[in-house]
Each structure stands twice: as C-alpha cells, then as structure tokens.
Amino acid sequence: QAQDKLYIPLISKGFQHQFWQAVKAGADKAAAELNVNVTFEGPDNETMVDKQIDMLAAALAKHPAALGFAALDSQAAIPLLKQAQDAKIPVIAFDSGVDSDIPLATASTDNLAAAALAADKMAGLIGNKGKVALVVHDQTSRTGIDRRDGFVNRIKEAYPDIEIVSIQYGAGDQLQSTEITKSILQANPDLKGIFGANEGSAIGVVNGVRESGRSDVVIIGYDSGAAQKQAIRDGIMAGAITQNPIGIGYETVKAAVAAVKGETVPKNIDTGFYYYDKSNMDTPEISAVLYD
Amino acid sequence: MSAIKLGWDAGLKSSGAYQKLLAFASLVALIIVFSLASPNFLQTSNIIAILQATSVNGVLAIGATLVIITGGIDLSVGTLMTFCAVIAGVVLTYWGLPLPFGIVAAIAAGAVCGLISGTLVAKMRIPPFIATLGMMLILKGLSLVISGTKPIYFNGTPNFPMISTSSLISAIVPGLPIPNGVLILFLVAGAVSYVLGRTVLGRYCFALGSNEEAVRLSGVNTDGWKMAIYALTGAICGIAGLLIASRLNSAQPALGQGYELDAIAAVVIGGTSLSGGRGTILGTIIGALIMSVLLNGLRILSVAQEWQTVLTGSIIIVAVYADMMRRRRN
Amino acid sequence: MSAIKLGWDAGLKSSGAYQKLLAFASLVALIIVFSLASPNFLQTSNIIAILQATSVNGVLAIGATLVIITGGIDLSVGTLMTFCAVIAGVVLTYWGLPLPFGIVAAIAAGAVCGLISGTLVAKMRIPPFIATLGMMLILKGLSLVISGTKPIYFNGTPNFPMISTSSLISAIVPGLPIPNGVLILFLVAGAVSYVLGRTVLGRYCFALGSNEEAVRLSGVNTDGWKMAIYALTGAICGIAGLLIASRLNSAQPALGQGYELDAIAAVVIGGTSLSGGRGTILGTIIGALIMSVLLNGLRILSVAQEWQTVLTGSIIIVAVYADMMRRRRN
Amino acid sequence: MSDLVRMTGIDKHFPGVHALRNARFELQPGEVHALMGENGAGKSTLMKVLAGIYQPDAGKIEVAGEEVTVAGPRAAQALGIGIIHQELSLMKDLTVAQNIMIGREPRKSFGRLDEGELNRRAAAALASIHMNVDPRTPVSELTIARQQMIEIAKALSNRSRILIMDEPTAALTDSEIAELFAIIRVLKSEGVGIVYISHKMDELKRIADRVTVMRDGEFVGTVGAAETPVSTIISMMVGRALTDEAVRVPDLAHAPTALEVRNLSRGRVIKNVSFTLRRGEILGFAGLMGAGRTEVARAIFGADPRDGGEIIVDGQPRNIRSPREAVQAGIGYLSEDRKNFGLALGMDVRANIGMATLKRYSDGFGRIDEKGLAAAARKYVASLTIRTPSDRQEVRLLSGGNQQKVVVAKWLLRDCDVLIFDEPTRGIDVGAKAEIYRLLASLAEQGKALIVISSELPEILRVSHRIAVMCEGRLTGILPGGAATSQEDIMHLATQRDTISKEHAA
Ligand SMILES: Nc1ncnc2c1ncn2[C@@H]1O[C@H](COP(=O)(O)OP(=O)(O)OP(=O)(O)O)[C@@H](O)[C@H]1O
Numbered sequence A: 001q002a003q004d005k006l007y008i009p010l011i012s013k014g015f016q017h018q019f020w021q022a023v024k025a026g027a028d029k030a031a032a033e034l035n036v037n038v039t040f041e042g043p044d045n046e047t048m049v050d051k052q053i054d055m056l057a058a059a060l061a062k063h064p065a066a067l068g069f070a071a072l073d074s075q076a077a078i079p080l081l082k083q084a085q086d087a088k089i090p091v092i093a094f095d096s097g098v099d100s101d102i103p104l105a106t107a108s109t110d111n112l113a114a115a116a117l118a119a120d121k122m123a124g125l126i127g128n129k130g131k132v133a134l135v136v137h138d139q140t141s142r143t144g145i146d147r148r149d150g151f152v153n154r155i156k157e158a159y160p161d162i163e164i165v166s167i168q169y170g171a172g173d174q175l176q177s178t179e180i181t182k183s184i185l186q187a188n189p190d191l192k193g194i195f196g197a198n199e200g201s202a203i204g205v206v207n208g209v210r211e212s213g214r215s216d217v218v219i220i221g222y223d224s225g226a227a228q229k230q231a232i233r234d235g236i237m238a239g240a241i242t243q244n245p246i247g248i249g250y251e252t253v254k255a256a257v258a259a260v261k262g263e264t265v266p267k268n269i270d271t272g273f274y275y276y277d278k279s280n281m282d283t284p285e286i287s288a289v290l291y292d
Numbered sequence B, C: 001m002s003a004i005k006l007g008w009d010a011g012l013k014s015s016g017a018y019q020k021l022l023a024f025a026s027l028v029a030l031i032i033v034f035s036l037a038s039p040n041f042l043q044t045s046n047i048i049a050i051l052q053a054t055s056v057n058g059v060l061a062i063g064a065t066l067v068i069i070t071g072g073i074d075l076s077v078g079t080l081m082t083f084c085a086v087i088a089g090v091v092l093t094y095w096g097l098p099l100p101f102g103i104v105a106a107i108a109a110g111a112v113c114g115l116i117s118g119t120l121v122a123k124m125r126i127p128p129f130i131a132t133l134g135m136m137l138i139l140k141g142l143s144l145v146i147s148g149t150k151p152i153y154f155n156g157t158p159n160f161p162m163i164s165t166s167s168l169i170s171a172i173v174p175g176l177p178i179p180n181g182v183l184i185l186f187l188v189a190g191a192v193s194y195v196l197g198r199t200v201l202g203r204y205c206f207a208l209g210s211n212e213e214a215v216r217l218s219g220v221n222t223d224g225w226k227m228a229i230y231a232l233t234g235a236i237c238g239i240a241g242l243l244i245a246s247r248l249n250s251a252q253p254a255l256g257q258g259y260e261l262d263a264i265a266a267v268v269i270g271g272t273s274l275s276g277g278r279g280t281i282l283g284t285i286i287g288a289l290i291m292s293v294l295l296n297g298l299r300i301l302s303v304a305q306e307w308q309t310v311l312t313g314s315i316i317i318v319a320v321y322a323d324m325m326r327r328r329r330n
Numbered sequence D: 001m002s003d004l005v006r007m008t009g010i011d012k013h014f015p016g017v018h019a020l021r022n023a024r025f026e027l028q029p030g031e032v033h034a035l036m037g038e039n040g041a042g043k044s045t046l047m048k049v050l051a052g053i054y055q056p057d058a059g060k061i062e063v064a065g066e067e068v069t070v071a072g073p074r075a076a077q078a079l080g081i082g083i084i085h086q087e088l089s090l091m092k093d094l095t096v097a098q099n100i101m102i103g104r105e106p107r108k109s110f111g112r113l114d115e116g117e118l119n120r121r122a123a124a125a126l127a128s129i130h131m132n133v134d135p136r137t138p139v140s141e142l143t144i145a146r147q148q149m150i151e152i153a154k155a156l157s158n159r160s161r162i163l164i165m166d167e168p169t170a171a172l173t174d175s176e177i178a179e180l181f182a183i184i185r186v187l188k189s190e191g192v193g194i195v196y197i198s199h200k201m202d203e204l205k206r207i208a209d210r211v212t213v214m215r216d217g218e219f220v221g222t223v224g225a226a227e228t229p230v231s232t233i234i235s236m237m238v239g240r241a242l243t244d245e246a247v248r249v250p251d252l253a254h255a256p257t258a259l260e261v262r263n264l265s266r267g268r269v270i271k272n273v274s275f276t277l278r279r280g281e282i283l284g285f286a287g288l289m290g291a292g293r294t295e296v297a298r299a300i301f302g303a304d305p306r307d308g309g310e311i312i313v314d315g316q317p318r319n320i321r322s323p324r325e326a327v328q329a330g331i332g333y334l335s336e337d338r339k340n341f342g343l344a345l346g347m348d349v350r351a352n353i354g355m356a357t358l359k360r361y362s363d364g365f366g367r368i369d370e371k372g373l374a375a376a377a378r379k380y381v382a383s384l385t386i387r388t389p390s391d392r393q394e395v396r397l398l399s400g401g402n403q404q405k406v407v408v409a410k411w412l413l414r415d416c417d418v419l420i421f422d423e424p425t426r427g428i429d430v431g432a433k434a435e436i437y438r439l440l441a442s443l444a445e446q447g448k449a450l451i452v453i454s455s456e457l458p459e460i461l462r463v464s465h466r467i468a469v470m471c472e473g474r475l476t477g478i479l480p481g482g483a484a485t486s487q488e489d490i491m492h493l494a495t496q497r498d499t500i501s502k503e504h505a506a
C-alpha cells in the first residue's frame, strides 16, 4: 500500500445516485489537486443506518488520516465518531450534520431553505392558488423530511390559497415515482403543480405527467442530472433546485486535508443552493453546479 | 372464462385450472371496492395506467414463474432486468447501433445470464437460492460498472420509448390507447402459457418441480432442461429490461434490487407453489394485477403512505385466504 | 471440533454434523486471504467490528433458521426487528418506563407477531411466503405509524446503548473488549442450538420440515407446534430489535426491509436447506460471519463499491460450491 | 362375542371417484382379518376412515360396541387404533428412533428430550421385531424394505388394540415376512385385532382367520380363511376365475446377446458381478433384502456411479454414466421405489406415462402431440386396467397398485430393448399380476431382454427363464428357470455368504 499519501475515506449516505456520484466527483477532484487518497462509499438506501455504521467501522480500521461522513442519523454514529476523536482522526461532516461537536466542519446545503425556495417558485408559476402535490423520495431520511417540510411549511405560511392534496413517497425509484404521479393526477384532475424532491422523484414526475398526456402541470424538481436538464430544456419541467454536490465533495476533502495539517477550518461550509430553469441554466454560475 | 382458459391455462387443465386461480375473486373484489370508493378509479385512463404499471412486474413475474414451477427460485430477475437494460443502452447509445440490435442484445444478455444461473444450479448443484443470490449481486455490480454508475439515455434512438409507451392497438382500434408495454405483457404471457402447456420444455418444468429424480431416472437430460428453463427466464427478464428502459427512456443502473420480491410475490399470490410442480401464468398475471390495483387504488384514495403499507400487507393475506376458502368449498 | 460440536450442533448428530457445516472451510479461507492482503484486517479492533457487524444479522438469521427448518420461510424478520425496536422506544422513551420493561416489551411484541404469522400459516393454511410477506408489510407500516415516522431516541435511558456496545467480557477478561451484542449473539445461538437439539420443540422443527403429513398422522398437534416455532422466531427478532436499537441508540422505523434477505442468505450459506428438515445454528452463524467478513474485508481493501458487489456475489457462490465439493469428497 | 370394530354403510366420495359404497367391515379381538380386493377397490380408503384420516360421507363406526366418530389421528390413537400406512410415511431427515417415537418423546422438565430413553425405547421396539439397526441411523440411509420395518416397529410400539396393516409386506422378503408373522401371532394371542391388507395370496392361509373381500368400493363377502380355497377368494375379488400358467422356457441358444455385464463393482455393495442376457430372455434376480440387486440395476442404468466393470449392449461396449445414456443405449429401469424415483406424483397419468418418451411425441419445435400421447396413455390405461377416472387424473390420487401400473406403462411406452423391472408387481393385485406376467412373457417373445428383480420367490420362479441369485453384493450363482429349480435351491445360494461364487450353466 502506498501509505505515503494521506488516506481519507468518505462515508456517504448513498452511492448509486447521480447526486452522490457528483459528490464523489468533487471529492476526487480535490483528491487529485491535493494529492491525497480518497475512497467513497455509501449504503444502498438511506434507511440503512446500521450498514453505514459498519462502513464507518471498517474505515476506522484502516487508520485513515481524516474522515468524511454524511450521517444518515444524527446520533447513531456518535460512539464511533468518539472513537475517531480518541484516535485523533479529524472528522468532517458533509451533506447533513451530526448532533455532536466532534466534526470539525460541516459542508452542507440547507435543504429546508432550498425546498422553501422551490415552494416560492411553484407558487409564482401557478398564480398563488390551486392544488399541488409532492412526490418525495423518503419518508424518514433527513433529506426527505427537510425537503418535504421546507416546501410544505412555506406553502402553509405564505400561500393560503394553495392546497397540498397529496404527499407520496417513491423511494427515489423512477418507475415507482412515475406510477405515483399518475395516480395523483388521476385522483386530482385539477392539479396545478407537483414538486419532485430528488432526482429520481423528479424524473418520475416528468414521466408520469407525460404518460398521462398532461401539459398543464407545473413541475419543479430537485437536483440535476441529464434527464432533468433535458426536461427543463424541453419545457416539461419548469425548473429545479440544485445543490452543489461537486462543491460539497470538494470542500469536504479540502477541509479534511486542512484539518490533518492542523489548520483551522470554518465550522460551517455552506455550499449553497440554486434555482435553475431554462433561462439561467446555461449561465456559467449555474452550469458549474449542474451535473449529468 | 373458458375462452381465456383455453389460451392461458398452463396446461394442467384436468387437474382443475380454476382451482389454481387462487386470487381471481379477490382481484374482482378489490376492483369493486375501489370503484365504489373513488369515482376516479374506474376510468379508462386509470385502467390503462394500472395495466401499464403491471407490465414490468408482470413480465418479471412470468419469468420467475417458470423457475419456481421447477422448484427453484430466481432472486436475480430484478437486477438482471437492469443489466439487460444497460446492455441495450451500451449497444444503442454507446455503440450507436440500430434499434433491433439493442433488442436482440438485451434479450440475448438475459438468456446468457439465465444460462449461467442454470449451469450453477444444474451442473454445479448450487442451491438455486444461493446461485441466483450470487447472480443478483454480480449483475447489480456489473450494471454499475458497465454504465459507469450513471444512467444511459436513449436519446440517440428516438423510437426506443415507443417499445413500451406508444400504442399499436389504438392504431387498429381507435379509442383504445393500450400502450405497447401492456400488449407485450400479454403476448409474453400467451407465449409462455403456450410453452408451459403445450411443449416439452413446459412439461419438464412441471416434472422437475414435481419429482426431479424420477424425471432423471426416466432418462431425461434434467440438467440440460433446467439450464434451458433458467435461460428462458433470463430472456424474459431481458424483455422486462427493454420495457422499463423504454418507459424511462434510460437504463437506470441503480434500480432493480427489490423487484425480485415483488415478482415472486405476484407468482405466489397467483397460486403457484414455491415447492414447485404447480402453477399457471394466468395466476401470475392476476397476482401482479392484484398488486398494482392495490397500490394504484390506495394512492388514488390518498391513503397515507404508512397505512398504504399496512393495508397492502393485510389485503394480500386476506385475498389469498379468501380465495383459498372459496377453493376449498368447491 | 468435537467440543464445539457438542454444544452447537443442532441435534442431528449421528447424521454427520460436520457435513452440514457447508461453509466453514470457506470462512477460514476468506479470513486467510484478507489477512494476507491487508495488515489492517486481522486486528483486534477490526475483528470486534466484524463480530459486532454480525450480531444483528446473526440473531435474525438464527430466528429465520428455525422457521426454515420447518420448511417454511419468514420474510418478516427484518421489519419485525424494527417493530420491536420501536416498541422498546415507545415503552422506554415515550412512556418513560425503566429498562427491563422495554426489554420485555420488545421480546413479547416479537413473540406475539410471530404467533400471528404462525397462526396464519398453521390455522389458516396461508403459504408461509404470503403470510410473512403480509406481516412484513404490516409491521413496516405499523413501525412508521407508531413512531410517527421518525426515529425514537433512547436518550432518557442512558443504560440502553450498553445492551449492545459495552463489554461485560472485558470486565472479566481485561483486554478482550468483546461487546455485549456479540455475547448476546452467541448466547442466543447456544440457547437455540440447545432447543433444536435437545427439546421437543426442536425435534418437531425437523420433523415438520421433513414430512409434515407423517407427523400429523402420528397424532402430533402440528398446528400448535408450528405456531410455537414462529412465535419463538418472533421473540428472537425482538432480541435483534433490542440489539440494533441499542447500537444505534435509536429505533429507526424505516430500517429493516431487505434485512430478511441477508438473514435468509446466511441461513442458506450455512447449509440449511430451504426445503426444510435439515439445518444447524452453527452453520447459520458461519454463514452470517462469511457475509460480514466478506463485506468488511473488501472495504478494508478499499475495493470500489460496485466491484465489492460483484465480488460478494461471486464469493458467495464459490464458497458454497467449494464446500460442497469438499463435502462430497468425504 | 362382541365385535371390536363394526363399520356399516360407509360411503366416501372423492372428486370424480365414488371410493366406498355402503362398505362394511367387522373385526374381532384376537383375530387377523384380511381385507382383499383389486387395486383401487377401496381397502386403504376404508381403513383411513377407521383411522380418522378421512371422514366418511355416511355410515356408522362402532368400536367395542360404542358408536364413535374418529375425528383425526389423535382420536384414533385414543381409541387404540394404530395404522401402518401403505405409502411410507416417515420423516427422512430424522433418525430411526426419532421416527419410531414421534409424538411420544420421553421428556424431562421444560420440554427437554430424554434422548437416551428415547433411543432405548426405540431399540426395544426394534428388538421386538428382531431388527438389527442402530436407532440413531437416519432413516434416509435405509433401503425401503428396512424403512417398512421401521414403520412396523413404530406402529407396534404404540400398543394398539386395533392394528391396521396396509400391505406391510409389499417391500419385504421372506425372512422379514416370517418375522412379521411371528409378531402378529403374539399380538393375536394378546387379543389385538389386526386388519391385514395384502395382495400376496399365499399369506392368507398363513396368517388370516377371516377374509373380507371388496370390489369397486363395495362389500362382497366375508369368509373363513382356512376353509375357503384361494381360487374362490380370487374370483370374489375379480369377478371371474383366473388361470395360472407356468413359465415356458424358450430355447435361446442362438439368440444374440443383448446385454453383457462384466465385473461390475461399486464400493462394498456390488462385488464383481458378471452375467449375460440374451434377446428374448427373462433373467430373474433373487436374493434377500439388501443383497445388492437394486444396486446392480442402478449401476447398469447409470443412476449411481460405478467403480469398475464393463457394460456391453448389443455387442457394443457402452460407457453409461447417466440414465439418459442408458436409455439412449436402449436400457430402461423401473425403480422399486415408485414414490421417490418412479412418479411425478403431482402430475397426471398421461404426463407420467409419457415422461420417458416425450421426444417421440413432440415435433421439431418441441410442441407436444397431446392427441398421440393421450391415445397411447389410454391404451395402457385399458390394457393394464389402471383404475382412474381419466388419463388426466393426478397420479397421487390413484391407489398404490394403480400408481405402480403407471410406472410400468411408462417403460412399456418407451419400448427399450433391455428392460430392468425392480419389483414390478409391488402392491399389484392378483388379477393385474397375472396380466403383468403375461406382458413380461410377450415382451420377451418380441425379442426384448428383461431383468426382473423380485423378492417373491414364487414370482421369480413364475417368470424367469434363468435365475441369478445374489448375496451380500456378490452374484452367488445362476440357476436355470422352469421346473428344474426349487425355492430351496435359490435360498441355498441366497444365503451363501462369502464363499467363491460358482457359475451354473443355464
Ligand atoms: N384422495 C383421493 N382423491 C381422489 N381419489 C382417491 C383418493 N384416495 C383414493 N382415491 C381413489 O379411491 C379409490 C380407492 O382407493 P384405495 O386407495 O382405497 O384403493 P386400494 O383398495 O387400497 O387399492 P390398492 O390395492 O391399489 O392399494 C381409487 O380409485 C383411488 O383412485
């Protein structure tokens, strides 16, 4: 093993989805620039809290220089993180935080605020009244809860004439989300808009609306990816929220390396979020944070 | 019924094909309940949506039925479906070959992978559960490797989505916009029913599930037939892969795991015995329909997600129980 | 071996318990390979991590073994585990009762749910696959309902994490910090081995899986015993629920689905036949260890995740095959 | 003297079958009452009604003068009714002792088993039938004859006052049968009433006190066993008289050799077995239980691997490694264990008959010629008088003897040049047995070469042109068929342990 390079494992919440692949790409970019070794790993879905703990344990067994961690549960990993702290391994949290002061820094997006922005955009596009629905990827994971609540609470606070008629969960699976969308449209023929809370959900919503032969439904998505970008270009989707996953990955590794070197790192690294649509998606600022 | 029966029943007519249709009454009951509960349920558009939602799981379940009738199990149907979709993506999008190549490649990839599972089971005597569990994981990983962990879009093949979503039927019978995916489901069901009921391969499916040793001692090449059956199941998964890829206009490499449970559930709800030797395709289709009707109905009624799950579980149990009672009374 | 054999072998001693230990050589081979490949593998801390990672799946697999030996299957073990964890959360955190109440409640909830599955299977003659599939969904939904779709933390019960994570053993043997979760795994394994090998309940497990009709014709109350066996499996899932909740210091209501496949895989890798009548707890433990060693080893070697999946699938197949060869040679 | 059992007016329907019509039966304490009838006459069904396994549609059951309803096996046990089932119903994965004691395990506190006591009691049960087997042996390792003995031990250890034996000797050889009869006599003297079902006519005189004959689910009559000639009982059973013929041994000096086996060996069960078989010949294989006849047949057929030896079919050495290769070489094998190795029980009669011959009844696309297959199946259903509502009845619903006929039909349809029949008449009634003997003779006349393995010496003598005798895996001699050979000659060779085998010229 070439142990001369710093080794920094990133334990994420997922692996196969495009969002996590983009985080990985950012991490790899930073690793190349800073000449460190990075590995990236995450469980199959965001319910597998204990599988993630096992991954963390295996990562610690490798005596890493530092550790990046996107906690599925804000408390469950604390004993292991303590172990890391005792072994003087700096921990950088990414994507969402941990209920503890062990992580030296947290590189994340404010999902609540981002979803609230989606709600504002939706309200604007449907004229501040009518029925809307949500297709969310997960009922219990942090991102699922925050994006749902961010959207719903904003609508409730600010748009009394908008009614949320249905919130359903499709596990981020495009096919399931498609079927869900079609059922929602079937049950609510006068539906004005649908918010898809992650990439898989958003693509499912697009598919479902298309298969139902409807063109009058406003769709707001979340994250990016080739299909979502195409849907926006085609005008099927009005717009979407994007985080900066590449930035998250990049900043996490960068902060980890800094921490290993004993430099101080900022406690909170807000990597930001953006609303993009046909009009701005090709601007340099936005296209930099979109991914395929 | 009898018209359907002729075409669909998987061959064991005399031994009471009706009896095997465990779940038909339950399906009808479900449809009636949902129709009364919501005016939006029994509309052409929704019925078509239900059928379309059945197509992928239905085709997978048909494939799983074959292997289950032999007394085996195939846990790899879901990830094999994805693998075949990815192969189609590679052939059509990465290599830019015309559509027919993609179709053939997906089905051939399915058959080859099925043949490998079959070889593991028949020649190397690995229990089907282990062999196909292994294949499930291998194919899941390979789909990610081959696709580079990202979806492959079929934008270079504009006809591709038509495989599943446009409607040949509406061209013939205007006003009946049944999408091709549904048509394919029923064609596959008809073909496999025929194979099961009328061909040597089908006969050996039942025979292997009934008493493999007796079949071997009858001088039959049981290993060869078993491999052929797994290969056929694989090819059918290839068709499912084309259907799902065409509907999503992309091969999604991360999708697929978990689909095997839905498929097997449809098979078992449809009255096929997991211990082999008995089963019908019609039953499987009904099983798959029960599952889609249930989900669709509960979603239309906007039942909260957690209660949807509870109700689905309960209704599956009640449906099978009710039909077993009815069957016992006859 | 013989010392281990005495305590562990599930009762069918004379029929060659060694032979049934399908996978032991493969486990050893895996450990050797990983030890050579990485100096980080064979460290106390990592071995403990592996054992710890085995504890939950191991206990679930032990529960599943019982039902599988009877020729049934239990798909609900994963979500039942979660349900029991949630029940413990309700009792300890929402109601604020002392720890023993939570422990008893979780195990009792498991036993009751198991009894319900058993009743569906034995009295209502619903195929085990359907009955436990239904229970799996019902329990998944109920966990969400009861917990209000959010984790329940055990912060009010500071001793709770100790169930799984502190180490009684290190208090007795300093320097051997084997966590209690692992201790519990082995205690459960020992107890269930004993039950299988030395009690009437165990005897009827094997007898039911071997020829249920013959047992019934011998005048045995097969239904009652079957219900008792499912209930015992449920109670064991309750223990698994306590272990996982204690490890995560929280009841995670969404977790659990998919765990049944891992558990069943461990059982089958360990040489228990899915058609019933044969099986050992020692085999199941080895099966569970193979799976955790594999995952841990591949992670320690930093194999890319998609290749981890491919390798896991391949090695499971090879491990079972290699051991079958070894067994056949003997 | 009051009857121990009195069943009257028993009716039982199955889908498509009226199995019992107003059947009746009486049993007294201390008697052995034989229940006779053709295959499918309803004997097993009637006894299952008595044992609580089936509930009758109509009729009355009295036990010791009191009317009872036998709700299930438990209730039957409580009434002192024990049954040895026709089809083996053992738990293969359990040991002998665990099988014998199932449901009656000696327990310590908390449901713990007293395994030592369990093995002791089982050993006692085995000793009582003079069976020498370790109670801790798994049942799956026993031959079916020994499994049958285990069932007997299990039923006997139950201490029943009414004991039903449904063809207990079908799988046994003479020495075990003698053993069983000795036990029956003891039970009789203790006042146990025994129902004895068998198709072996000679056993009637040896053991039965009275005989009740059934036909088509109906009661035909009850007669005394000693005073009634067998021919009368047979004509009561089949409704006509049967004539028995002796074997005609043809002159086969110039017939070509169909099968030659040289130095066949396999582990300790087959030791250097060599013989030849000519076209048109029927070679009987005699021997005691476990002599290795089945093993020889399976080794020739490629069902088990062999350690050494040559198999030459029609002058061609053949390397047969699987049943498929054997069938391709023109060898067929009808197993002694129809349930495990002969039939797909869940499939219908037609499918089972066609199992080995599907290639002939299908086209290039693998489509099955159902019409042709149905015609063939019906032909055999008629010619072997298989009692079934149609050729699409599931085989598991047929009576035991009719199942056996289905297996025979499967191999007749396959039309192999060399056919090995392992206990072909197990559980088959006298009428059908005579049919099968005629059939074997006519197959030989057509130039087929046949091996018939049988544990019934009269049967061996009735059909064989030559008789091979085995003992402990060795071929101890080959005797000429026909009147020249007696049962004693065979027994002499069959018990010739570990001496050098000698070849008798045929
Ligand atoms: N469970 C069943 N379902 C349908 N038919 C049945 C069933 N059991 C028995 N039969 C039919 O009832 C008739 C009587 O069967 P039974 O087994 O009593 O015959 P048997 O006299 O014992 O014959 P054998 O001498 O061949 O054993 C047969 O025609 C058989 O096919």
Ligand SMILES: Nc1ncnc2c1ncn2[C@@H]1O[C@H](COP(=O)(O)OP(=O)(O)OP(=O)(O)O)[C@@H](O)[C@H]1O
Pocket: D140, D141, D142, D143, D144, D145, D146, D173, D269, D287, D288, D289, D290, D291, D292, D293, D294, D295, D296, D336, D455
């Ligand atoms: N599956 C088995 N496992 C172990 N031993 C076996 C097995 N099958 C047969 N044997 C043994 O092999 C020997 C030969 O048995 P085989 O069945 O060939 O004898 P057979 O002459 O056909 O007698 P039978 O009348 O019992 O059929 C016996 O000692 C028997 O116990």
Ligand SMILES: [Mg+2]
Pocket: D043, D044, D045, D086, D166, D399, D400, D401
């Ligand atoms: Mg009978």
Ligand SMILES: [Mg+2]
Pocket: D293, D294, D295, D336, D422
């Ligand atoms: Mg034999």
